[in-house]
Amino acid sequence: xxxxxxxxxxxxxxxxxxxxxxxxWVASMSxxxxxxxxxxxxxxxxxxxxxxxxxxxxxxxxxxRQYWDWLWGLVVHxxxxxxxNSAMDIGGExxxxxxxxxxxxxxxxxxxxxxxxxxxxxxxxxQYSKLDYTFTFLGFLFLAMPSFWLAVVLKQGAIAFNDxxxxxxxxxxxxxxxxxxxxxxxDFWPRMxxxxxxxxxxxxxxxxxxxxxxxxxxxxxxxxxxxxDYIRLxxxxxLSARRVMVRHALRTALIPLTTVSALGIASILxxxxxxxxxxxxxxxGDLLVNAVRDQDRYVTMGWLLVAGLFVIIGNLVADxxxxxxxxxxxxx
Amino acid sequence: MRTGTRRLSGxxxxxxxxxxxxxxxxxxxxxxxxKPQFSEGFAECEAKPNDCNSGERKQGGTIVFAVNRGVQNWxxxxxxxxxxETVLILNTILPSxxxxxxxxxxxxxxxxxxxKITSESPQTVVYKINPDAKWxxxxxxxxxxxxxxxxxxxxxxxxxxxVAGTTGFELISSITGADSGKTVTVTYSSPYPDWQGLFAxxxxxxxxxxxxxxxxTPAALEKAFNSFTAQPTWSGWAYKxxxxxxxxxxxxxxxxxxxGKVKPTLDRxxxxxxxxxxxxxxxxxxxxxxxxxxxxxxxxxxxVKGLAGVNYEMTGGSxxxxxxxxxxxxxxxxxxxxxxxxxxxxxxxxxxxxxxxWPGAKQLxxxxxxxxxxxxxxxxxxxxxxxxxxxxxxAKQILTEAGYKDVGTALKTPSGEAxxxxxxxxxxxxxxxxxxxxLVQSALAKLGIKIKxxxxxxxxxxxxxxNYDLIIFAWAGNPLLSSNKDxxxxxxxxxxxxxxxxxxxxxxxxxxxxxxxxxQRQLLNQQDEIMTKxxxxxxxxxxxNLLALSSDYVNIRDNNQGSYxxxxxxxxxxxxxx
Numbered sequence: 084x085x086x087x088x089x090x091x092x093x094x095x096x097x098x099x100x101x102x103x104x105x106x107x108w109v110a111s112m113s114x115x116x117x118x119x120x121x122x123x124x125x126x127x128x129x130x131x132x133x134x135x136x137x138x139x140x141x142x143x144x145x146x147x148r149q150y151w152d153w154l155w156g157l158v159v160h161x162x163x164x165x166x167x168n169s170a171m172d173i174g175g176e177x178x179x180x181x182x183x184x185x186x187x188x189x190x191x192x193x194x195x196x197x198x199x200x201x202x203x204x205x206x207x208x209x210q211y212s213k214l215d216y217t218f219t220f221l222g223f224l225f226l227a228m229p230s231f232w233l234a235v236v237l238k239q240g241a242i243a244f245n246d247x248x249x250x251x252x253x254x255x256x257x258x259x260x261x262x263x264x265x266x267x268x269x270d271f272w273p274r275m276x277x278x279x280x281x282x283x284x285x286x287x288x289x290x291x292x293x294x295x296x297x298x299x300x301x302x303x304x305x306x307x308x309x310x311x312d313y314i315r316l317x318x319x320x321x322l323s324a325r326r327v328m329v330r331h332a333l334r335t336a337l338i339p340l341t342t343v344s345a346l347g348i349a350s351i352l353x354x355x356x357x358x359x360x361x362x363x364x365x366x367x368g369d370l371l372v373n374a375v376r377d378q379d380r381y382v383t384m385g386w387l388l389v390a391g392l393f394v395i396i397g398n399l400v401a402d403x404x405x406x407x408x409x410x411x412x413x414x415x
Numbered sequence: 416m417r418t419g420t421r422r423l424s425g426x427x428x429x430x431x432x433x434x435x436x437x438x439x440x441x442x443x444x445x446x447x448x449x450k451p452q453f454s455e456g457f458a459e460c461e462a463k464p465n466d467c468n469s470g471e472r473k474q475g476g477t478i479v480f481a482v483n484r485g486v487q488n489w490x491x492x493x494x495x496x497x498x499x500e501t502v503l504i505l506n507t508i509l510p511s512x513x514x515x516x517x518x519x520x521x522x523x524x525x526x527x528x529x530x531k532i533t534s535e536s537p538q539t540v541v542y543k544i545n546p547d548a549k550w551x552x553x554x555x556x557x558x559x560x561x562x563x564x565x566x567x568x569x570x571x572x573x574x575x576x577x578v579a580g581t582t583g584f585e586l587i588s589s590i591t592g593a594d595s596g597k598t599v600t601v602t603y604s605s606p607y608p609d610w611q612g613l614f615a616x617x618x619x620x621x622x623x624x625x626x627x628x629x630x631x632t633p634a635a636l637e638k639a640f641n642s643f644t645a646q647p648t649w650s651g652w653a654y655k656x657x658x659x660x661x662x663x664x665x666x667x668x669x670x671x672x673x674x675g676k677v678k679p680t681l682d683r684x685x686x687x688x689x690x691x692x693x694x695x696x697x698x699x700x701x702x703x704x705x706x707x708x709x710x711x712x713x714x715x716x717x718x719v720k721g722l723a724g725v726n727y728e729m730t731g732g733s734x735x736x737x738x739x740x741x742x743x744x745x746x747x748x749x750x751x752x753x754x755x756x757x758x759x760x761x762x763x764x765x766x767x768x769x770x771x772x773w774p775g776a777k778q779l780x781x782x783x784x785x786x787x788x789x790x791x792x793x794x795x796x797x798x799x800x801x802x803x804x805x806x807x808x809x810a811k812q813i814l815t816e817a818g819y820k821d822v823g824t825a826l827k828t829p830s831g832e833a834x835x836x837x838x839x840x841x842x843x844x845x846x847x848x849x850x851x852x853x854l855v856q857s858a859l860a861k862l863g864i865k866i867k868x869x870x871x872x873x874x875x876x877x878x879x880x881x882n883y884d885l886i887i888f889a890w891a892g893n894p895l896l897s898s899n900k901d902x903x904x905x906x907x908x909x910x911x912x913x914x915x916x917x918x919x920x921x922x923x924x925x926x927x928x929x930x931x932x933x934x935q936r937q938l939l940n941q942q943d944e945i946m947t948k949x950x951x952x953x954x955x956x957x958x959x960n961l962l963a964l965s966s967d968y969v970n971i972r973d974n975n976q977g978s979y980x981x982x983x984x985x986x987x988x989x990x991x992x993x
Binding site: 113114115118119120121122123124125126127128129131132133135136139166167168169170171179238239241242245255258259260261262263265266360361362363365369372373 | 477479484485487488489493494495496570574575577578579580581582644645661662663664685687688689690691694697698700701702703704872873874875876888889890891893898901902908909
């Protein structure tokens with residue numbers, strides 16, 4: 084399995100290189116960030132300043148040279164290139180923000196998976212019952228909700244809740260912006276409470292959107308397994324319903340969900356962009372929004388690499404999980 | 416009240432950010448027409464812009480004030496550090512000799528006891544620095560600080576300093592210090608009327624240390640200049656930076672070495688980064704912030720008006736929208752056609768459609784001065800009263816008298832050539848400008864002129880290459896009057912019209928060398944008359960700025976003159992119970 088893992092990681096390198104080249108090409112086709120930065124300034128900036136910026140950002144080099152310099156700097160010096168903001172260390176920024184986003188994405192993913200498995204299984208087991216219809220309705224409802232809209236609605240709900248309890252609690256318990264309070268509590272437990280409360284709204288927003296699709300997959304996968312011959316055989320052999328359900332049916336039914344979840348990493352990262360904007364988290368999503376606004380191509384490239392790495396690792400983990408879920412699968 | 420310039424670099428930032436970042440504004444069809452644009456706490460702002468929301472302060476308290484983006488580069492004098500938000504925060508620590516008040520007047524700060532022109536030829540300015548003025552480590556503020564800032568920004572001593580601008584500094588021929596550096600003599604090689612807006616100081620002793628001991632070589636200056644991109648550990652004003660949570664918030668606390676008479680009462684000011692302006696209102700509603708400024712949309716205004724315990728003021732900002740005509744287009748080179756176009760466009764309709772949520776919006780009558788500032792005159796009304804009226808019959812008459820044919824159907828020039836479809840450009844994504852384009856399209860159709868409304872993703876390139884026939888965009892008005900020269904002089908860097916006039920150029924050149932600001936304004940109005948008659952730029956309106964603030968705070972008011980809301984930060988405080 085180790086050899087397989089290494090092979091998969093090595094195979095990911097050309098994928099990342101090709102995708103980075105395409106993004107670099109697209110980014111270089113868009114507006115000139117230096118021109119955009121100085122646009123509208125009166126009096127205009129000195130020509131020397133513009134030239135210094137061009138040199139710093141390596142814009143005077145040809146397209147292929149720019150890309151090669153970026154790639155070389157990354158591979159040899161672990162340097163993600165210069166940002167439009169001269170004081171920004173892109174590598175450090177990516178690292179710091181990845182931690183913030185992972186905190187959100189991982190928790191949301193876990194919550195979404197647990198919800199999806201529970202509701203998907205219950206829906207399948209009680210197919211066409213009121214419970215099934217309820218979960219189906221909720222699933223489609225959240226599927227149909229734009230993530231930014233859900234986030235804003237939750238935010239307004241939290242504000243209304245805070246209004247209602249402020250008098251009795253003498254504080255507003257649910258924060259709506261940032262990943263921590265303006266004045267962070269110094270003691271450990273109050274600080275953990277603060278972090279936890281700041282996670283409530285963004286995690287729910289992201290989890291509900293993600294859960295909706297996963298629950299539908301889990302339901303159909305479970306239904307397919309429950310109607311298969313080997314489950315019928317297991318029941319005929321007299322195994323307990325619980326043993327049939329958990330050991331034989333659910334385990335098999337989780338395989339498609341694993342695939343979908345791995346593929347869903349990209350979309351949950353996309354969802355994080357919206358969620359982080361609405362809740363003003365300073366994670367990867369916020370970094371991407373700022374980079375696109377400022378036409379900051381090297382930051383965009385860095386973001387893409389990290390996001391691409393997430394997707395590749397997610398898919399690799401999914402492949403490895405297949406072997407855990409299905410003993411017939413072995414990797415050489 | 417603090418006096419102190421929030422200087423040229425701040426103004427540059429304003430121009431850049433506002434012109435570019437103006438978002439789409441919604442409309443509400445003017446349903447609020449007639450209602451005041453100030454809530455109770457700011458009711459006096461129209462009559463007393465420098466004193467409204469005044470009050471006694473209690474000792475202590477914290478304010479959380481939202482800003483639109485995080486600070487990456489702390490050197491506001493550098494090309495990429497010169498952003499509104501950075502200037503707004505650094506106002507709390509940077510000393511400067513003058514400040515622009517909300518009404519556009521300039522006021523001396525407590526950094527100096529006196530500053531005056533002692534000679535007009537060559538222009539010589541002598542500053543007397545407050546003997547008590549010092550940096551927070553106790554080092555006196557002296558001529559050395561002025562000299563370092565000059566060397567950074569004159570474009571000669573430090574060619575590799577990536578400065579935001581050299582304007583003004585490149586005209587200084589020498590700076591000398593006397594009386595232990597407390598008397599500073601600045602000599603200009605040619606007159607610079609905006610000298611009061613020039614200096615804001617960073618500590619030379621800190622720069623010198625970063626450069627390895629001296630500031631006499633280009634390399635040392637560059638090193639020192641770049642060292643100021645890091646988070647400041649110094650202060651020369653009322654507050655000092657205590658803590659920075661990157662991209663989340665900047666916290667400042669009172670500077671114990673502050674030498675001003677008015678002492679800060681707030682224990683802490685937290686500048687909270689809220690990069691999506693739409694989130695400001697809910698954050699204010701949830702009491703996570705106490706105030707913010709923004710260029711508002713109709714939705715934002717409605718929401719703010721509905722918040723309990725929140726005061727707001729909406730004032731005409733310094734950003735003004737206008738429609739420009741490309742005179743390089745051979746058809747639009749004809750002044751009569753331009754006059755007819757401007758006459759057919761109804762500015763009133765445009766305001767109603769796009770700025771209906773702001774009852775204070777009205778047609779702008781000048782290209783150089785903003786309403787409410789000294790010397791402002793409605794030049795359009797004075798010399799071209801039909802421009803912007805939407806008077807189609809008058810426009811037709813102009814064309815007919817000029818010999819145009821098929822007026823009202825398919826316009827032809829006097830020589831019989833069909834006037835082709837004209838392209839009206841606007842910046843992609845700004846809905847109000849699209850709506851303006853549609854109104855222009857509809858109005859000019861009545862003259863027989865077809866208009867194609869197009870979006871551009873790259874406004875600068877469109878302007879630089881004259882790739883438009885008509886275009887709408889915004890300039891930021893600038894209290895540094897001489898900067899208008901760059902906008903309208905033939906061939907100047909910011910003249911995006913392709914238009915020029917020898918008399919206009921002469922007046923602008925004279926204006927840029929006139930040290931008397933009253934005379935300067937008169938000259939600008941003279942130039943404005945020439946330009947207005949030429950019908951090349953139709954001023955529309957100044958865009959509003961919104962300040963929303965928890966009613967618990969006093970002495971906080973908006974400042975659209977380039978010094979920003981923090982211009983008087985040492986006066987900010989929590990309201991004292993009556």
